[in-house]
Amino acid sequence: MADIVQSWMPTELPETEKAPAKKSGLRRLMRRHSTTAVLMCLPLIVIVAGLIIYPAFYSIYLSMLNKSQTHFIGLSNFNFLLSRDTFWMVVEQSAIFALSAVFFKALIGLITAHLVNNLPAKGQRKWRGMLLVPWVIPLALSTLGWWWLFDPTYSAINFILSGLGFEKIAWLSTPYWARFSVILVNVWYGAPFFLIMYLAALKSVPEQLYEAASIDGATAWQKFRHITLPMMHNIIAITVLFSLIVTFANFDVVQIMTAGGPRNMTHVFATYSFLLGIRSGDLPLGAATSLFMFPILAIAAVFILRGVRKRGREIG
Amino acid sequence: MLTRTTRRTVLKTAALATAAVITAPYVRGAYAAGKLTLGCWDHWVPGANKALDKICNEWGEKNSVEVHIDYITSQGEKDKLTAAAEAQAGTGHDIMSHRDWNIRIHQAVLEPLDDVVDQLIKQYGPISPVAEYLAKIKGTWRGVPTAIGSQVKPCCSRIDLFKEHAGLDLLEMFPADESKWDKPKVDAWTWDAYVTAAQKLYKAGFPVGQPMGQTSDAVDWVGGLFNSYGVVFVDAKDNIKINSDQTRQAMEIARKIMEVSPPEVYAWDDAGNNRWLISGKGSSIMNPPSAWAVAKRDNPKVSEQCWTHPVPKGPQGRFVGQLPQFYGLWKFSQNKAAAKDLLLHISQKESIAQLVEASVGYDLPSFKSMYDLPTWKTVGPPVGTVYGYPPRGDEQTSIAGAPARSEVGAQIYNQAINTVMISKFTQGKEKLEDVIKWAEKELEGTLRV
Known part of the structure; x- marks a missing residue:
């Protein structure tokens, strides 16, 4: 009978199988095409964000300041x-x-x-x-x-x-x-x-x-x-x-x-x-x-x- | 073999090290007093930058400061763009050269330089009122006027053509020695006389070449003309004064000059008038000695006939357009004391003499007491050709836009309201009253806070 007693404890895996299990999360992440694509596009995204998106928003902000850039004046410059x-x-x-x-x-x-x-x-x-x-x-x-x-x-x-x-x-x-x-x-x-x-x-x-x-x-x-x-x-x-x-x-x-x-x-x-x-x-x-x-x-x-x-x- | 580190050995080592440091002889590093970086206007005269390099390096070696200069061209306003970027970013060079109105534009991030300029005034006497107008803001100097790139725009005329076709002997009127100037002849050199000469030269096939575009050469000569008739765009208290009889008189003179000018003057940039004179077609322009210097290289026969002399006089006086340059010290500079010392050194008469020499007389100091430097009297051919470049006699310096608040003046100048007025009146055939109304509306816009 002892042979067929089932244990509710988690089954201990052999040492050789443990290491890959730890890495599998990262591997799975890397295997995903979308992740790789994002990583490869990241330099471009950083460039676009730094050289296009940030300046665009900054110029919108600038356009709402007074001449000496000390006060927010809303749409007065456009007016x-x-x-x-x-x-x-x-x-x-x-x-x-x-x-x-x-x-x-x-x-x-x-x-x-x-x-x-x-x-x-x-x-x-x-x-x-x-x-x-x-x-x-x-x-x-x-x-x-x-x-x-x-x-x-x-x-x-x-x-x-x-x-x-x-x-x-x-x-x-x-x-x-x-x-x-x-x-x-x-x-x-x-x-x-x-x-x-x-x-x-x-x-x-x-x-x-x-x-x-x-x-x-x-x-x-x-x-x-x-x-x-x-x-x-x-x-x-x-x-x-x-x-x-x-x-x-x-x-x-x-x-x-x-x-x-x-x-x-x-x-x-x-x-x-x-x-x-x-x-x-x-x-x-x-x-x-x-x-x-x-x-x-x-x-x-x-x-x-x-x-x-x-x-x-x-x-x- | 490993040795065991104990508290006792650590203390012993520390004590020995301290003793060694204290007893060691003091060796001063080559650049012990730090580093200074300068962003300077790239001079158009070959070799002129080297004179500044030499002056700065000598000072750097003497004071153990590493000096690094970046020369930035004003082509496409790259120097202004760099200054604007550094002002916004709060980082960059320690000292930056600023042309025309840029000190005012960046005043909030520029270190006060009263100590430097006051010392120079004590040494060399009164400073150019235009330099003061542009760099002394609310009683504080935010820039040190420099000779490098600073200029006025007097007449540069052909001796032979004026004598032959206009009956004027420029060498007799303005010899290269102010003490020999004949007052009645100098006084007779008025805008009316200029118009008469221009008409004769036009008939002879050698028109004068006065630009009427929207760049500084055009704005400066028109600024001088308007000032000599007492035209005020906006006064110091923000009152718009353009609708005046003085404006109408000056516009009439401008119309007469444009009638006898080549039609392309409306599209000339700052090099257009130079090319006109150098080509041999033109008889007179208003410019620094750059036109003569280039003619010396490209068309020596023309350069041998060039003579720089004062601008004509109007009812309110004789006003030549001046465009000074300045050095500003950013507030974010890490080495302000050294920077001020260097600025003082560059501004000494001995340094200025080297710079004027290297620029063949182009660079113009802001102190009248320095106009006796030998370069202007000796360069040629013809010898003495640029003697009349620094304002002499009754010639005063002026800038378009003054006496308005410099924030307002900067817009009047940079938007070239004066030359656009003349273009509308002469080329566009608009009625004078309509042009004045247009100018009033534009000037209202410049008063925006």
Whole structure:
């Protein structure tokens, strides 16, 4: 009987089996894909938190302080900005700058993507590489190149124009040409991004759809209108949103080309914020200026992304 | 073999060690008095930074302080960005150079330097009123004016073109010896005379080049013009005074000058006027000797004809735009006593003489008693070309934005309200009264607390 008496005490495990049991918790944790993923992403999370999230919240905090940063004044800086004519001019210019630049970037990107897509596969890679060059060159450097082309006194473009018998153009000295110039440089820099995104989207459109349309007698425009555009809808929405955010926040092009002049007529949010915050020593007002577009872009982002998800569900 | 440590052996060892320390000879370390770090403006004149290195290292060796200097360019306002970052973070260099209005901007985190500046005033006499306006805040000096990078913007004109086309002999009007200046001729050098000369030079195909952008060269020369007509934007008691007859007179002079200026002046940065003169197309600019120095390298024929001389006079006097630089000592510095001593050393006339020499006369001290240094009289060609660079005769220094509270003045200056007014009036063809109304509205904004 003694052999079959069951003990309620915990069974003693052999020594060899004990050690792995202690480590198994950590191992199990490490085996989980999510844990490994988090650990691998941790450096990025730390960088994003330290260099993006913290400064973003700090600038929100700054924008609610008085000029000497000693008192909390709520939304007074924003109220003050809304009462200034120059600020409204900056709002208008930022909108003109961003909307027209994004429109032309998207248009040029779309046209070029179609042209490149229709090239024979053999030569396509070379064209893709060449067309990406503006996007690859550091923006500050390429903008300096453009500034030399538009230089008020020694513009290379004017040299060619006068050589051909045309009048010289005051590219950066007259407000409307200066606006045109900064938009042109931004389009030149940003169009390759649209090109590469649209090219990728075009390549993912099933060839059978076009073949079926051809059998049905569809014209090139009808194919574009009823096949290409709907298939690219999401990528267009996302690239436009992304580019709109980046273009509204643009600093380099305007600062290098015109520094906001002449007569403040090329200032955008970032350059005006720099003028107020760093050059004039009013950091809270500079922070308020830079944050002005945040709610508008956030709302636009919500709507655009909702549309993207909706279309995604429909396709799915 | 292991030895046993007892209480007795520990005490014995401690006693021996203490005796050894007490009886050992005192060896002073190379940098026994600590370390000082400086964030200094990166001089555009090649070799000028070395003069400061030499002065600081000599002082460091003598005082057993390790001195480290970082030179920070003002291109893209990197020096201002660095100062702003250090002020926010509460850490960084001990001493930092500050351009124009930056002392006021960082006043809350800058150590009072009255002891240093008062000592210098005792040694060298009155200091530049512009330096005092910018760095003495509520009766306390928060920065020490330095010669390095400090500048005024007098006329730099072509001797040959002025003689041939405007009928003015600059060498006769302003020879390189103030005692030989002929008072009636100097007095006749007014803004009206300048307009007449500019019109003649324009007709001859060599226009004067006065920038009308929103950078300091433009703001400074217009500041001088406005001050010479008695234009006040905002007074010291926060009253907006721009709507005045003086403003209308000065704007009219500016309009006449812009009529005979190249159209690209509205887009010039601080290098635009230099390039204009160096190219040989321009007959006169208002600038420190940098334009002449670069011309000496790039277009010697032009540099040989350059002569720096006082700006024109207006009804209220002759005012040249000044842009001083300062050294500030952060409150978080760990070695304040040594820093103050170094600042005093850098500001001595012997040190200043070396700095002025190394910068070929560009650096300008804030003490008039130092304007007799030999460099300005001897450099050339032509010899004496920059003699007229330090304000001489009846020329006074000024800055756009004064006499408003410096918080207000900083905004008037940095937002270039004066040049935007002229641009609106001349290029934008807006009515003068509308421009003045616009300026009043902008000035209201600068009074925000």
